[in-house]
Amino acid sequence: MASNEPGAPAPRHLPGHIAAALAGAGGETDSAGQPWAGRSLAGDDAKIHNFEDDDGSANAGYRAAVAGLREGTGDEAAVVASLATARVFIPIVAQLAEEAESGHGLHADKQADMALVTLKAADGRTALPAFTSTDALAAWHPDARPVAVYAARAALSAVAEGAELVVLDPGADVTFVVRRPAVWALAQQKPWLPSYADEELAAEMGAAAAAFPAVRRIGLLPGRGVAARAADGTVLAGGGAGPELQVVLYLEDGLDAAGVQQLVAALQAEWSRNVLFGERVDSLEVKLRRATG
Incomplete structure (x- = not known):
């Protein structure tokens, strides 16, 4: 019962579509117009989804x-x-x-x-x-x-x-x-391995790089974009948006800036044509190192 006494809380107004649903409760059909008659709400028929006992908390x-x-x-x-x-x-x-307006003067979806x-x-x-x-x-x-x-x-x-x-x-x-x-x-319900830890990917990328004499070898490392930051400032070693792969190119001496740029562009084009690379690499960054020994 509503109260008119001073200091009493104001009556709470429900959203129209919820009020309309409540007003129509108890009828012969559900909200979709399907009859309740003949339905079983016991046993397996009572399950409406795969998470019946789910309390909504994180896994x-x-x-x-x-x-x-x-x-x-x-x-x-x-x-x-x-x-x-x-x-x-x-x-x-x-x-x-x-x-639409229901028979009770309420607005419903x-x-x-x-x-x-x-x-x-x-x-x-x-x-x-x-x-x-x-x-x-x-x-x-x-x-x-x-x-x-x-x-x-x-x-x-x-x-x-x-x-x-x-x-x-x-x-x-x-x-x-x-x-x-x-x-x-x-x-696809398959296991996932980060690109920087993928030996098969490293082998294919290394084989492609071997076609370029100026490249002595390559290395795959986690990229700067792997890390994420929690709300309290803690840096996490995963969960970032990328780039997730850092490719280190160990180059011989003698290349000028233009030569290095052309080499990197050619290598990236070669890798992009590789099916395995396309499937397993999201984004990358390239770092250059001088080959020693």
């Missing part, structure tokens, strides 16, 4: 992997590996396309478009945000509706949307960027 394996990254005992490969069986939440935003949220990364690429917990999603966008999916399914959605990155928990204490090769690996 324990993911939390442990991120803790290892923070403490310096883990790496980004372990974080991505933890996502193989993890549930995440994809934010969906409802955009009202048409509104007659037609709404559900929009998958995407972001633009600093380098202009499209990124799909995903959240490891409902709290992280609500803090980022209170009006977004969480859709629970396995991370592999989220990766598939990213590929379908033309997104090259999946950004986990944007705006949270730790934001982890899953780069394109890892997104593809998750989507």
Whole structure:
């Protein structure tokens, strides 16, 4: 019962579409107009999705992997590996396309478009945000509706949307960027190895470089973009947006600046034609060193 006493809290007004749904509760059909009659709500029929007992918290394996990254005992490969069986939440935003007035004088959603949220990364690429917990999603966008999916399914959605990155928990204490090769690996439910630790990739890139006499050898190292920074300033050895691969070229003496520039451009063109390179390298930086010995 409403109170008119001084100091009493003002009555709370529900959003129109929620009030309309409540007013229509208890009818013979659900909100989609499908009859309740004949439905079983017991046993397997009661399950509405794969996460019935989900409390909305972050996956324990993911939390442990991120803790290892923070403490310096883990790496980004372990974080991505933890996502193989993890549930995440994809934010969906409802955009009202048409509104109708119900028989109770309340406004209800007659037609709404559900929009998958995407972001633009600093380098202009499209990124799909995903959240490891409902709290992280609500803090980022209170009006977004969480859709629970396995991370592999989220990766598939990213590929379908033309997104090259999946950004986990944007705006949270730790934001982890899953780069394109890892997104593809998750989507295919395959293990992922960072390019800077990939011996097969190193061998192919080295074989291509061997065709250039001025290149004595190459080395693959983590790029400057591998690192990420937590909200408290802690630097993490993984989760950055890239470049994730640093290629060190050990060159013989005698090349001038123009010659070095032409050599690097030719090498990059050669690598870009390699299928393995295209699949496993997201972005790179080149560092030059003088060959000794």
